[in-house]
Amino acid sequence: MRIKNLLIAAIRSLRKNKMRTFLTMLGIIIGVASVIAMIAIGQGSKKSIQAQISTLGTNVLMIFPQASSTGGVRMEAGSSQKMTLEDVAVIKNRCSSVAYLTPQVRTSGQLVYGNLNWRTSVYGVYPDYFDIRNLKIVSGSVFTMNDDRSAAKVCVIGQTVVNNLFGENADPLGNYIRINKIPFKIVGITETKGQNAFGQDQDDMVIAPFSTVQKRMLAITYIQSMLASAKSEALIPIASQEITEVLKAKHHLGPSEDPDFTIRTQTDIAQMATSTSAIMTILLATIASISLLVGGIGIMNIMLVSVTERTREIGIRMSVGARGHDVLLQFLIEALLISLIGGLLGIVLGGIVSQLIAKLLSWPVSITIQSILMSFLFSSAIGMFFGWYPARKAARLNPIEALRYE
Amino acid sequence: MDHQNHQVTEEDVEMSKPIISVKNLVKNYVMGDVEVHALRGIDLDIQQGDFVAIMGKSGSGKSTFMNILGCLDVPTRGHYLLDNVDVLTLTKDQLANLRNRKIGFVFQSFNLLSRTTALENVELPLMYNKKISSKEMQDLSIKALESVGLSSRSYHFPNQLSGGEQQRVAIARSLVNQPVVILADEPTGNLDTRTSLEVMDIFQRLNEQGITIVIVTHEADIASFTKRNVSFRDGKIIRAIEIDHPRNAREELMQMPVNVDEEEL
Ligand SMILES: Nc1ncnc2c1ncn2[C@@H]1O[C@H](COP(=O)(O)OP(=O)(O)OP(=O)(O)O)[C@@H](O)[C@H]1O
Ligand SMILES: [Mg+2]
Numbered sequence: 001m002r003i004k005n006l007l008i009a010a011i012r013s014l015r016k017n018k019m020r021t022f023l024t025m026l027g028i029i030i031g032v033a034s035v036i037a038m039i040a041i042g043q044g045s046k047k048s049i050q051a052q053i054s055t056l057g058t059n060v061l062m063i064f065p066q067a068s069s070t071g072g073v074r075m076e077a078g079s080s081q082k083m084t085l086e087d088v089a090v091i092k093n094r095c096s097s098v099a100y101l102t103p104q105v106r107t108s109g110q111l112v113y114g115n116l117n118w119r120t121s122v123y124g125v126y127p128d129y130f131d132i133r134n135l136k137i138v139s140g141s142v143f144t145m146n147d148d149r150s151a152a153k154v155c156v157i158g159q160t161v162v163n164n165l166f167g168e169n170a171d172p173l174g175n176y177i178r179i180n181k182i183p184f185k186i187v188g189i190t191e192t193k194g195q196n197a198f199g200q201d202q203d204d205m206v207i208a209p210f211s212t213v214q215k216r217m218l219a220i221t222y223i224q225s226m227l228a229s230a231k232s233e234a235l236i237p238i239a240s241q242e243i244t245e246v247l248k249a250k251h252h253l254g255p256s257e258d259p260d261f262t263i264r265t266q267t268d269i270a271q272m273a274t275s276t277s278a279i280m281t282i283l284l285a286t287i288a289s290i291s292l293l294v295g296g297i298g299i300m301n302i303m304l305v306s307v308t309e310r311t312r313e314i315g316i317r318m319s320v321g322a323r324g325h326d327v328l329l330q331f332l333i334e335a336l337l338i339s340l341i342g343g344l345l346g347i348v349l350g351g352i353v354s355q356l357i358a359k360l361l362s363w364p365v366s367i368t369i370q371s372i373l374m375s376f377l378f379s380s381a382i383g384m385f386f387g388w389y390p391a392r393k394a395a396r397l398n399p400i401e402a403l404r405y406e
Numbered sequence: 407m408d409h410q411n412h413q414v415t416e417e418d419v420e421m422s423k424p425i426i427s428v429k430n431l432v433k434n435y436v437m438g439d440v441e442v443h444a445l446r447g448i449d450l451d452i453q454q455g456d457f458v459a460i461m462g463k464s465g466s467g468k469s470t471f472m473n474i475l476g477c478l479d480v481p482t483r484g485h486y487l488l489d490n491v492d493v494l495t496l497t498k499d500q501l502a503n504l505r506n507r508k509i510g511f512v513f514q515s516f517n518l519l520s521r522t523t524a525l526e527n528v529e530l531p532l533m534y535n536k537k538i539s540s541k542e543m544q545d546l547s548i549k550a551l552e553s554v555g556l557s558s559r560s561y562h563f564p565n566q567l568s569g570g571e572q573q574r575v576a577i578a579r580s581l582v583n584q585p586v587v588i589l590a591d592e593p594t595g596n597l598d599t600r601t602s603l604e605v606m607d608i609f610q611r612l613n614e615q616g617i618t619i620v621i622v623t624h625e626a627d628i629a630s631f632t633k634r635n636v637s638f639r640d641g642k643i644i645r646a647i648e649i650d651h652p653r654n655a656r657e658e659l660m661q662m663p664v665n666v667d668e669e670e671l
Contacts, residue, residue: 005534016522017521249540313519316518317476318502318505319505321534326502398478398479400473
């Protein structure tokens, strides 16, 4: 049989069974579209988590004192008073792979400007903090180490604080706000960073010199944590190791003893967040696979239901001279056409659904070529198999058996 | 081999060439423990240009025989030469080619493709013939439909045609590949008197053009339009008679009043 005739026969057959063609296609369309959309959602959130983790800063290490235990009762991390500015100094002097280093204390403050007020976190840090966290100043400048030595009442504020105390688009540089009744001069405003990986608004904060917050606001002598950055990504583990050794020596702990502090690196956090999003991707992929399977069963159903009719058709074709493989080829072409058209429509629909989710739920999506290929191949394979298998069975009968088939 | 000798003697004895020659044809159907002996040894030669009616009671094996002649089914035992080809040695694909080039088969139940136009149904055998171009395919199919008087129904679907018209489409399909033999299993079984006559007229005219025709029929009336009647009983041929003066369907059709045929039934 000529290929052209085969194509004609296949197209005629698809056209004359519009409903069957459509339903089979629908199975493929839904299967492909749902896989693409689900994977897009999973991949999208994974990507955005990765992007958000990079907003933490570059090559960041966080050093917390080990939670103290009072009579066996563990206290909150950072509640230990074992970490002091001496620790900062010794790390600064002895750890060559550390680029920037700052102590950190945190408290919450009631902010007042005019008749507006706002409650937020106040961080006490060295200017190094801005380098570690990649925080850019859009207006004004960072306070200096001199401000820290003099415990100057100056601060840098985030955009959310600006919006809530001064209104959108205001430039409050040089104004004074009261934080827990203490007047602070605003010397800088940070660039907008958005939410971090855990949904916190990173622009909702006040950053002031370390000693200002430590002495004037908290009135403590210890530090709550340290933030450091390694000189390069490759040096993160080295930096972690150096800090561990130096701090243990400083705290008179032997090499075999457990440290009284913990170090978290950006790599750790990224891994944690990525594994969370991987679980979500797996979950979504499972749901998608189920819908692919349901779509596949739909295809199967339609194909099998039409077997009787098709077996008679095969009988008729063979009785006028079709060879077994003519018939098989025709059925394969039919299945191929359905799979191709259905698959393409499914890809388009999957793209549309993904974009709708992105728009309506403002959820990040990312369509991957793997999800397209996988869903496309899977549903085509099902379509082809269930188109081909009954046809093969029928083509093996002799014509009269196929004609009598019930 | 046995049947090759048989072919030689056949040609020696009768000078004219049999287009169909079967010897000792046996067909058993096995259904569970029971074996149905549908054909119990059929010997029959059909000469080129003959017009044969196969008759017999229901269950006597007529359809079984026709299906084997049409290469739609295979016998349990026996020999079958079609146009000097030993059919039973052929592969499935070769059988398909034989059906495609040499045989036209007309079923009692029409067996047209549903939701497919009359013209496309007639084209079907030609689609499986590589030597035929699209243009030839269409020309031949239109010609075949014309020869059964249905050119005006080319684009009708089977469900838009009467039984007689469907049967004529099936006949057009059977002759479109210019076969050496047309086999028709009760082609008039579902038709009224007048339509039956029309179908017989078509067969008689095809036969005049030299095509060998074998039909199965229950009705002696229909059989009297053919040249030879072969009677089956219990899977055997019990009688074969020549018809000296076959009736002429064309003449009888012309004598028949157009509107009273229903009452005549
Ligand atoms: N597929 C089959 N399986 C089993 N037995 C069959 C099959 N086809 C036919 N038979 C049996 O073979 C015998 C001959 O059947 P066949 O159809 O050839 O009869 P027929 O002469 O064509 O009858 P009718 O005039 O009713 O069409 C019958 O007894 C029938 O029951
Ligand atoms: Mg019969």
